[in-house]
Amino acid sequence: MRADETPVQAPVRRRRGPSMADVAQLAGVSGQTVSRVANGRVNVDADTRERVLAAMRQVGYRPNSAARALRNGRFRGIGVIVFGLSSFGNTRTLDAVATAATASGYAVNLIPVPDATQSALSGAFDRLGEQAVDGVIILIEAHRLDEADVRMPEGMPVVVIDSNADLDYPVVDTDQAQGARLAVEHLLDLGHRTVWHLGGPEDSYAASRRLRSWRQTLTDRGCTVPPVLTGDWSAGSGYEAGRELAANPDVTAVFAANDQMALGLLRALHERGRAVPGDVSVVGFDDMEEAAQFWPPLTTIRQSFAEVARRSVDALIDEIQAGEHHHQPVAVGTELVVRASTAPPRGTTAARPGS
Template sequence: MSSPESARTRAPNMRDVARLAGVSYQTVSRVLNNSEALRPETRDRVLAAMEQLHYRPNRAARALKTSRSRTIGVLASVRTNYGPALTIQAIEAAAAVEGFYVNTAHLSEIDEESVTTAVDRLIDQDVEGLVVIAPQQRVFETLATLADLPPMVTLRSGLDGDPQALWVDQAAGARAATAHLADLGHQYIRHLAGPQDWIEADARMQGYLLELSDRELPTLPPIRGDWTAEFGYFAGRQLIAANDATAFFCSNDEMALGVLHAAHALSVRVPEDISVIGFDDIPAAEHFWPPLTTVHQDFAELGRRCVQMLVKGRDDDTVDVQPHLVVRRSSGPARRA
């Protein structure tokens, strides 16, 4: 958690003022907006804290004439690639239609101080709602410790039934990929999983394991990766050389690309000798060689629904975004012994 002491190494913000004055963030906001619904002694205490911290209200706060800023904040992991970037674009477009602006804070590191600082930066912009596109469990553990947060929508797997979560059923997508390989006759299927602590990576791995268990197929230990094609290449070379699997389900398309490269380097044919499936359906996936079978996620629709949930709330008609398998030429029948 940040503190008045930590403000010495960065510009103080409204949360620092609230903490020093012993009031809520909303009370500080009311002082900045010249609200009349405050006791004089409370106002004086907040003003004294501002003076002690040398706090200067930001331009957005000074410009406020009402209690509404018409601004949505986005908290995003710095490792934004195709999916998160497209979701943020969709959030910005949908917010503009509703008359909202969007401010985005990217996390430089996934630790308590970085998350708190990024959230404080957004709150200092007086955001009316917050969208969290940072799929590490540590981010949500830190958010749970923060008080006075605005209404929030999180993009996460939703396995815990969080009503604030809007999600793509990652486990269902992984099961569909694994089932496709099993239906093609593959009994030994390797999984290149995503990094530890990534919620989506764990959900995809669980979907893979559940599908194998339901079909009573052998379970090979998943290999934890880092999302990169480079990891897929080096891991793929070792796993293909081990010759203990006829199919590879990768937790994203980039690692699948690395496995395809490894197969080519080892003169192993795809899909005649091994099958490869990815996840995400990035635009380049259909141009891999061979074109990649993968799980498609509608990131743009996800962004639009984020704004709708913040503006109108979640209701009985709110449904989660379902992934679907896109079959291309990288998957085929298991080779015969």
């Protein structure tokens, strides 16, 4: 080779990744058996399946999900369309949906939308179509989802969380009415003559259901129904409404539509010098982790975000696999968690339930 010549480098051979044949050889089975396991087929006995899966892990073989999707028409992906990522309930529900979907072998593609209009939903569905998902969970807490111009794409499995049960899709939600009734009955059973309500946003399904149940429970018990104060789910709005409630000496019991507004309400009552629960009893809704650390620890309604998410994912997977849906709504029950923020009004003892 002359001095002015550039050495010719030999081509670099890329190391071949583990193949299905490698798995078959290690597991002592045919390539067809490995293919069945990789594609989730059920016609493989449990011992053989476990041996194949162990061989996959040992050699580092990962089935090609894209190729599998082309073969069987399934992508093992779930889209989630959500409006309002800042909401505590939505955040907790999304976390639980992701956990439940992963446990079922599905990946989650999240699409936040700025509002619940037809154009926003159509755009979200278009984006999910590009990402190849098998079905969609919608988490949009706004009445606009029920408007006539909001349409879902034909043929796409859909499950809706926290919406109107009149939709022609499976709907899964917390039993909002039951939770509000438990809160109000608890305060009335303690001896309070009525219960004031700090409600959530007017366009929220959850807030409207809790408000209706609060009003109906008071009516059923023959109690006066006070005017409603409305917040936006935030502690700040709870504080602003709480200042008005704290200034009213007739207020001895308040049901706040969520724990964050209850936190602001507690501050307003403390600043006014009204003891909780000595002067005013307070019940929240959600049982967020911090509720037990409020001062005083907050009596509240516990809702299971994990159960709502699990039921939603299960319903969607059933739709995907069956190719059809049933729109019978699912209501997940709630639980009253009694802590130190509620007590009988001054000078009384607790009334017996139902008295």
